[in-house]
Amino acid sequence: MSYLNQAAAGGEKEPRTERGRKTLRRLIEAAAAEFGERGYHEAAITGITQRAGVALGTFYTYFESKEEVFRALVREMSRATRAHVAEAVKGSPDRLAAERMGLEAFIAFVRQHPELYRIIEEAQFVAHDAYREHYLTFADAYGRNLAAARSRDEIADGPDEPRAWALIGMSVFLGMRYGIWDRDLTPGEVADAAIALVSEGLRKR
Amino acid sequence: MSYLNQAAAGGEKEPRTERGRKTLRRLIEAAAAEFGERGYHEAAITGITQRAGVALGTFYTYFESKEEVFRALVREMSRATRAHVAEAVKGSPDRLAAERMGLEAFIAFVRQHPELYRIIEEAQFVAHDAYREHYLTFADAYGRNLAAARSRDEIADGPDEPRAWALIGMSVFLGMRYGIWDRDLTPGEVADAAIALVSEGLRKR
Numbered sequence: 001m002s003y004l005n006q007a008a009a010g011g012e013k014e015p016r017t018e019r020g021r022k023t024l025r026r027l028i029e030a031a032a033a034e035f036g037e038r039g040y041h042e043a044a045i046t047g048i049t050q051r052a053g054v055a056l057g058t059f060y061t062y063f064e065s066k067e068e069v070f071r072a073l074v075r076e077m078s079r080a081t082r083a084h085v086a087e088a089v090k091g092s093p094d095r096l097a098a099e100r101m102g103l104e105a106f107i108a109f110v111r112q113h114p115e116l117y118r119i120i121e122e123a124q125f126v127a128h129d130a131y132r133e134h135y136l137t138f139a140d141a142y143g144r145n146l147a148a149a150r151s152r153d154e155i156a157d158g159p160d161e162p163r164a165w166a167l168i169g170m171s172v173f174l175g176m177r178y179g180i181w182d183r184d185l186t187p188g189e190v191a192d193a194a195i196a197l198v199s200e201g202l203r204k205r
Numbered sequence: 206m207s208y209l210n211q212a213a214a215g216g217e218k219e220p221r222t223e224r225g226r227k228t229l230r231r232l233i234e235a236a237a238a239e240f241g242e243r244g245y246h247e248a249a250i251t252g253i254t255q256r257a258g259v260a261l262g263t264f265y266t267y268f269e270s271k272e273e274v275f276r277a278l279v280r281e282m283s284r285a286t287r288a289h290v291a292e293a294v295k296g297s298p299d300r301l302a303a304e305r306m307g308l309e310a311f312i313a314f315v316r317q318h319p320e321l322y323r324i325i326e327e328a329q330f331v332a333h334d335a336y337r338e339h340y341l342t343f344a345d346a347y348g349r350n351l352a353a354a355r356s357r358d359e360i361a362d363g364p365d366e367p368r369a370w371a372l373i374g375m376s377v378f379l380g381m382r383y384g385i386w387d388r389d390l391t392p393g394e395v396a397d398a399a400i401a402l403v404s405e406g407l408r409k410r
Contacts, residue, residue: 039330095407099407124326125327135378154409155407156407158401158402162379162383163407168378169374169375169376169379170374171374173373174370176340193363193364197406200408202403204359
């Protein structure tokens with residue numbers, strides 16, 4: 001359940017030692033468990049330090065408040081989600097293949113990290129700017145991928161930004177329904193079902 | 206800003222008189238304003254009764270608690286949203302036209318009722334079953350519309366349920382981005398941008 005396999009959290013108090021980075025990582029992972037299980041309002045800094053196995057004072061070396069660690073967690077989950085999907089679609093022969101692989105990878109990721117939704121969704125209410133930032137960053141990256149695919153003639157012309165938001169919404173809802181609420185289809189089956197819509201549309205041919 | 210133009214709220218204490226129905230309607234509309242502005246935790250029953258211009262005791266004729274009126278509000282917003290979209294797509298020549306008109310109507314509805322998102326999204330945390338019910342009901346109706354369109358040969362074959370969830374997610378995210386966050390495109394422009402994706406897909410032809 002690690003969000004920080006590949007990179008340290010981009011906090012303002014970036015640790016200078018490997019040991020410091022490991023402690024920060026443990027705190028962020030403990031925060032994911034604490035916020036994911038208890039929600040923002042019930043979560044406690046002592047709950048985070050207990051889960052991380054560190055002293056309370058150590059927390060304040062890295063974060064000033066519960067809100068600050070929550071914001072760092074949202075940023076880190078956002079980054080980890082994008083990195084996971086980007087890694088999965090690397091080497092796709094074209095954008096349509098990347099859409100399918102990205103969706104499958106996203107649903108698999110959601111199943112491994114079911115606390116992702118609760119934390120990102122709760123950010124709407126406790127750190128709205130972090131919530132916006134998460135989706136604006138996602139949409140920006142997605143829109144640039146679509147623009148690049150257009151310029152390579154891999155997809156039909158169309159407005160990058162609304163298409164990016166539409167495709168993100170699709171993934172988020174498929175992830176909620178088939179990743180969290182009910183796992184009656186595998187990630188691959190969900191991706192197969194959705195990719196026909198994404199690639200070919202609803203029109204009967 | 207009325208959610209109850211066409212039907213009374215489906216509460217358990219259905220009023221028997223026209224006057225009772227009017228009071229219930231005012232309470233639900235006041236609840237939409239109170240929960241929409243202040244959020245669930247800050248919202249107060251006295252805030253609702255003051256906005257509705259009724260005595261505190263009147264509230265308890267209809268609801269037992271803040272949670273109960275919140276649940277009734279979520280159900281009513283859910284019903285009103287579906288009714289608004291269903292009305293807008295009535296008389297569409299086919300399913301693809303209905304998809305476009307439904308999306309435009311949804312984005313316009315969101316702009317008229319910006320509190321819709323805050324309330325439905327907050328239901329995730331304070332009345333999770335009402336949140337699930339909202340989207341499950343939506344997806345069920347959507348899936349049945351797709352099945353009917355398939356049987357009339359209006360759309361390509363494909364699995365109704367995942368397609369319904371994908372299309373709902375698309376609408377919800379386009380509504381959030383272009384209905385609430387930033388209104389840089391009109392509802393019609395958003396619908397035009399998305400309908401090409403819905404009808405034709407991303408494939409270059």
